[in-house]
Amino acid sequence: MAGQARDPQSILREAAAIASLAPSIHNTQPWQWLVHERDTELYADRTRQLTATDPDGRSLTLSCGVALQHAQVALRAAGYLPDVLRLPDPDDEDLLARITLGGATGASAEDTRDYQSMLIRHMDRRPFADRAPSDEALQELAAAADAGGAHLHLVRPDQVTTVTMAVSQAAEVEQSEPAYRRELHDWTHRGVDSGEGLPAGVLPEPAARRVPIREFDPDRDTGLPDEPELADRYARYAVLFGDRDDPAHWLRGGEALGAVLLSVVRLDLAVSPYSDPIEVLATRQLIAREVLSGLGAPYLVLRLGSPARSSRRGPGPPGARSPRPSSRSPGTEPLSPGPRD
Ligand SMILES: Cc1cc2nc3c(=O)[nH]c(=O)nc-3n(C[C@H](O)[C@H](O)[C@H](O)COP(=O)(O)O)c2cc1C
Numbered sequence: 001m002a003g004q005a006r007d008p009q010s011i012l013r014e015a016a017a018i019a020s021l022a023p024s025i026h027n028t029q030p031w032q033w034l035v036h037e038r039d040t041e042l043y044a045d046r047t048r049q050l051t052a053t054d055p056d057g058r059s060l061t062l063s064c065g066v067a068l069q070h071a072q073v074a075l076r077a078a079g080y081l082p083d084v085l086r087l088p089d090p091d092d093e094d095l096l097a098r099i100t101l102g103g104a105t106g107a108s109a110e111d112t113r114d115y116q117s118m119l120i121r122h123m124d125r126r127p128f129a130d131r132a133p134s135d136e137a138l139q140e141l142a143a144a145a146d147a148g149g150a151h152l153h154l155v156r157p158d159q160v161t162t163v164t165m166a167v168s169q170a171a172e173v174e175q176s177e178p179a180y181r182r183e184l185h186d187w188t189h190r191g192v193d194s195g196e197g198l199p200a201g202v203l204p205e206p207a208a209r210r211v212p213i214r215e216f217d218p219d220r221d222t223g224l225p226d227e228p229e230l231a232d233r234y235a236r237y238a239v240l241f242g243d244r245d246d247p248a249h250w251l252r253g254g255e256a257l258g259a260v261l262l263s264v265v266r267l268d269l270a271v272s273p274y275s276d277p278i279e280v281l282a283t284r285q286l287i288a289r290e291v292l293s294g295l296g297a298p299y300l301v302l303r304l305g306s307p308a309r310s311s312r313r314g315p316g317p318p319g320a321r322s323p324r325p326s327s328r329s330p331g332t333e334p335l336s337p338g339p340r341d
Pocket residue numbers: 021022023024025026027058059060062063066121122123124125197198213214272273274275276300320321322
C-alpha cells in the first residue's frame with residue numbers, strides 16, 4: 001500500500017522548507033518558493049545575488065539547482081513522484097522551475113537514504129585526514145553528476161598545479177576589488193541568529209594547503225610560517241561542468257551538485273567547494289582550457305577527501321553546518337514516509 005493520501009499543498013510546502021538545507025554561495029539562500037494547491041514554483045531571489053562576486057548569477061542558479069534537487073528528494077522520500085518543468089516561462093527568467101506532484105508510489109530505501117543524507121550534509125572546510133578517497137568512490141561521484149544532468153571531471157595529479165594557480169590568481173583579482181570585499185564582510189558578519197551567511201564557527205583556522213580555499217578574512221594575519229607543511233596532501237579535486245555556460249545548464253549543474261553532495265555523505269567522504277576560480281573570467285577560461293581540455297563549461301571546483309577525525313557531523317566548529325532560518329527548520333523524518341507497494 002502506498003502512503004495515505006495527504007493534502008498536496010502541505011506536502012509541497014514541507015518539501016520547499018526542507019530544500020532550504022541546500023548549500024548556497026556564502027549561504028545566501030537565493031531562492032523563493034511559491035507553493036500553490038497542486039504545484040510549487042522555484043524563483044531566483046535576485047535581492048540575494050552577490051552582484052560583485054557573482055554578477056552572471058552562475059553560483060546563484062547553481063545554488064537554486066541544489067534546492068530544486070533537494071525538494072525532489074524530499075518528495076520522493078515522502079512517496080510521491082515529482083514532475084519537474086525547468087524554466088517553464090520564457091518571459092520570466094527568474095522562474096526556474098515548477099514541480100507538480102505526481103502519483104503516490106511509495107518511497108524506496110534509496111529515497112529514504114538520500115533524505116537522511118540531506119539532513120546531515122554540510123561543507124567541511126577543515127584540512128582533510130591523510131587518507132585518500134578510493135577511485136571507486138570518485139567514480140561513483142562522477143556517475144552521480146552524470147545522472148543529475150552535468151559532469152564531474154576528476155582532476156589528474158598533473159593538473160593540480162593549474163588548479164592551484166587558478167585559485168591563487170582569482171584570489172588576487174577578487175581581493176583587490178572593494179565591492180567583493182564588502183560582500184565578503186557583509187555575509188560573514190550576520191551572526192548565527194540571522195539564519196544565513198557564514199558565522200566564524202564554520203570557517204577554519206588558517207592552514208597552508210595544496211590548493212588554498214577562499215580566504216574569508218583577507219585582512220587577517222595568517223601567522224603561517226614561510227615554508228609550512230602543506231595540508232590536504234591526500235585530497236582529490238574535481239570540476240563540476242556542463243555542456244553550456246547558461247542558466248538552463250547552471251540549473252542542471254546545481255541538481256547534479258546536489259546528487260554528488262548526497263553521495264559524498266553516503267560514501268563517508270567530506271567536501272568543500274571553490275567558486276572563486278570560476279568567478280574570474282581569466283581563471284575560468286584557464287580551467288576550461290587546461291583542466292577540462294575544452295570539453296565543457298566549468299561551474300565549480302570541489303575538494304574531496306576523508307573527514308578529519310574529530311566530530312565531522314557534530315555540532316562543534318568548523319565542520320558544522322552554516323545556519324538556516326529557524327522558521328524553515330525541517331523535522332528529522334521524511335514527510336509521510338511510505339513503503340513501496
Ligand atoms: C555555488 C556555490 C558556491 C560556493 N562557493 C564556495 C567557496 O568558494 N568557498 C567555500 O568555502 N564555500 C563555498 N560554498 C559553500 C557555501 O558557503 C555553503 O554551502 C553554505 O555556507 C551553506 O553551508 P552548508 O553547505 O554547510 O550547509 C559554495 C556553495 C555553493 C552552492
